[in-house]
Amino acid sequence: LNTSGRLNGAADGAGPTGPANIAGAILLHLDAANNLARWLIRDEHDAQDLVQEACLRAVRSADTYRGGDVRSWLLAIVRNACFDAMKRSKILRIGALGEESELPDAGTDADPAAILERADDVRLIREAIASLEPEFREVIVLREMEGLSYKDIAQVTDVPMGTVMSRLARARRQLADLLSRKQNPTPGNSEERV
Amino acid sequence: MNCDEVRDLLHACADNELDVITSRQVEEHMRQCPACQNAFLADRAVKKVLTNLALRQPAGDSTRQRLLATGLFSQPTSAARFDAEPSQPQSPRRLFNWNLLSIAASILILAGVIWFVPGILSHPNAGASDADQVLALHLRSLQMDTHLIDVQSTDQHTVKPWFDGRLDFAPPVHDLADQGFPLAGGRLDYLHGRAVAALVYHRNKHIINLFIWPGESTQSTGEIRGYNMIHWSAGGMTLWAVSDVNATDLQKFSDLFQAAPPGIEPSK
Numbered sequence: 001l002n003t004s005g006r007l008n009g010a011a012d013g014a015g016p017t018g019p020a021n022i023a024g025a026i027l028l029h030l031d032a033a034n035n036l037a038r039w040l041i042r043d044e045h046d047a048q049d050l051v052q053e054a055c056l057r058a059v060r061s062a063d064t065y066r067g068g069d070v071r072s073w074l075l076a077i078v079r080n081a082c083f084d085a086m087k088r089s090k091i092l093r094i095g096a097l098g099e100e101s102e103l104p105d106a107g108t109d110a111d112p113a114a115i116l117e118r119a120d121d122v123r124l125i126r127e128a129i130a131s132l133e134p135e136f137r138e139v140i141v142l143r144e145m146e147g148l149s150y151k152d153i154a155q156v157t158d159v160p161m162g163t164v165m166s167r168l169a170r171a172r173r174q175l176a177d178l179l180s181r182k183q184n185p186t187p188g189n190s191e192e193r194v
Numbered sequence: 195m196n197c198d199e200v201r202d203l204l205h206a207c208a209d210n211e212l213d214v215i216t217s218r219q220v221e222e223h224m225r226q227c228p229a230c231q232n233a234f235l236a237d238r239a240v241k242k243v244l245t246n247l248a249l250r251q252p253a254g255d256s257t258r259q260r261l262l263a264t265g266l267f268s269q270p271t272s273a274a275r276f277d278a279e280p281s282q283p284q285s286p287r288r289l290f291n292w293n294l295l296s297i298a299a300s301i302l303i304l305a306g307v308i309w310f311v312p313g314i315l316s317h318p319n320a321g322a323s324d325a326d327q328v329l330a331l332h333l334r335s336l337q338m339d340t341h342l343i344d345v346q347s348t349d350q351h352t353v354k355p356w357f358d359g360r361l362d363f364a365p366p367v368h369d370l371a372d373q374g375f376p377l378a379g380g381r382l383d384y385l386h387g388r389a390v391a392a393l394v395y396h397r398n399k400h401i402i403n404l405f406i407w408p409g410e411s412t413q414s415t416g417e418i419r420g421y422n423m424i425h426w427s428a429g430g431m432t433l434w435a436v437s438d439v440n441a442t443d444l445q446k447f448s449d450l451f452q453a454a455p456p457g458i459e460p461s462k
Contacts, residue, residue, distance in 0.1 A: 023267045027258065034253035048257050059266045112232065115239035122248045129249070143209070144244035150211050169205045176236040179243060 022062040025070040026055050032071060032146050033078045039141045040082040040134055050085055054078040072152045079138060079156055086134065110173075110180035118179045128178040136171035139164060195223045200230050208237040210389045214334075217384070324385075324434070325425070329418050331383050332403045332436040335392065342401070343379035343394055353380045357391055365391035365406040366429060368454035375402065375447050395447065402437040402447060417441065424448045 026033075033054065037047040054077045065073055118124055129137060135157075142148045142156060150168075154161045200223045206212050207220045224231040261267050335342045345356040354367040360382055369377040378394040383405065390407040413426040422444045424435045435448055 027261065027267050030258060030261070031250075031252035034257065035251045038251040048254070051253065052257055052260060055261055056264065056266065109232070110236045110239075112235035112239040115236060115243055119243045119246060122246060125243060125246060125249060129244075140244065144241060145250050150206075150209070165206055166202070168209075169202065172205055172237050172240045173233075175240045175244075179240065180236070 022065055022070060023059045026058050026074055029071045029074050030055065033074055035145060036075055036138065036141055037078055037082055039129065039137055040079070041085060042130070046085070047082075050081050051078060054081045057081075068155075069152060071146075072148065072155045075142070075146070075148075076156045076158070083134070110176035112176075112180075114180040115176055125179065128175050131178065132171055132174060136167055136174065139167045140171045140175070143168060195219050197223075197227060197230055200224070200227070201233065204230065204234045205237045208234060208241060210384065212384075214382075214384050325416070325418060325423060327385055328403075328405055328423065328434045328436055329421055331385065331392070331405065332421065335381070335383070335394075335403055336401065342381065344381035346379040348377050348379075350377060353377065353393070356380060357382075361389055361391060363391075363408045363431070365393070365431065366454075366456075367393060368451055370395065370447070370450050370454065373446075373450050375450065397437065397439045397443055397447070400437055400439045402435055402439065402444070404451070405434040405436070406431050408432070415441070415445070426452065428452060 030051070034047070034051050037051045037054075038044065041047040041050060055074070058074050058077050129140060132140065138157060139153055142153045143150075148156065150161050150164050153164045153168075157164065159167075200220055203212060203216060203220050207217050210217075212220065224234055345353055347353050347356075348369060348371065350367040350369045354364070357365055357367075357380065367377070367380070371377065375395045375397055378396050378401075380391060380393050382389050383392040384390065385405065385407065388407065390405050393404040393406070395402040395404065408430060409432040410427050410430065411425070411432050413424075415422075415424045417423065421436055421438055422441045424444055424447075426433055426448065433451075435444055435451075437444055437447075439447075
């Protein structure tokens with residue numbers, strides 16, 4: 001029996017735990033935080049201000065960090081700040097999403113090849129994502145752009161895994177339908193300013 | 195499974211977040227249902243389109259500078275950088291960390307102690323999760339006849355292309371029949387939420403499972419509950435061989451596999 005090195009596969013989140021390292025980690029996840037905020041809050045400066053506030057709040061409450069993935073912890077703080085801002089400016093239509101979620105999943109007749117043809121049309125993809133409800137938009141951003149697991153998304157958005165899954169499914173169906181259309185998708189459902 | 199049940203699971207299937215049995219049921223359904231298959235392919239197309247990096251909106255320097263100016267944030271340390279590894283879901287992470295040298299030193303001492311204890315692979319930290327999971331996959335593959343092999347072939351030129359489109363990487367495949375380890379086939383398996391390649395080899399009456407996924411790691415050998423395991427990495431892949439053959443034979447298998455001529459090299 002021998003071993004020439006340590007084995008791979010440390011537990012997730014085996015990152016830094018000290019407050020100094022938390023501060024460093026927050027800075028290194030700044031891009032992820034900014035990306036999420038920019039997709040939730042349309043105005044660039046409002047989004048930047050929210051991210052900055054959220055990062056300051058995070059570093060000041062570093063002692064509330066209970067281990068695990070620093071990124072998920074930070075993104076949850078940023079996400080909540082964005083939703084609070086949207087609620088304040090009444091952008092968020094409370095309850096609207098719940099009704100829609102009751103609809104059965106009708107699947108899609110979108111043509112996968114047509115979707116792939118749009119892969120380089122950044123403006124069109126942006127518009128399609130922007131037209132999603134915020135709850136759908138955030139799961140798309142967290143999964144497809146930030147690469148979070150369902151478990152981490154559930155933690156960030158504070159909903160059960162099953163809700164994460166159904167939101168992701170519906171968000172992708174909507175994007176598939178929007179992107180496979182020949183004409184441009186309809187513009188965003190709301191002007192999101194704070 | 196009916197269409198409604200499958201529709202709820204399709205995207206999780208596209209994300210490799212389903213367990214093996216459920217994903218197999220979904221795949222089985224899709225073989226007979228063009229509508230569900232189309233929905234699945236549409237999901238995959240959407241995922242692919244969203245990988246366009248131009249969609250991401252990283253923080254500007256001004257935000258970073260403003261935060262640094264508060265004095266609450268240290269400059270990024272390598273310790274923190276470790277935590278900010280690229281964001282592939284469940285990808286294996288590197289463990290090296292300059293800022294935690296003291297911890298590393300204690301781990302080295304610990305490793306020295308554990309050296310004398312049989313079953314290093316079952317140490318609760320570090321590789322335990324990989325080793326235990328690999329063994330669990332091996333045992334399950336043996337319990338279910340239908341699960342052992344998805345593509346049954348002794349020809350590496352049949353097995354290797356079979357993985358195309360089923361994995362986001364190209365695993366190395368070598369037939370070692372001439373050296374006493376004939377290739378029996380391959381299958382998909384799931385580890386840490388991602389799809390991995392499993393190659394099946396025979397050694398006399400024994401079965402060797404070789405699990406492959408992208409990632410670098412150091413080499414080790416060991417034994418859990420009577421099963422021998424060898425673990426190495428090459429060409430950007432992490433490989434785990436597990437079997438009830440004796441340790442010498444498994445080592446020979448590992449050496450042969452690593453020495454096999456690169457007939458078809460892993461493309462990435």
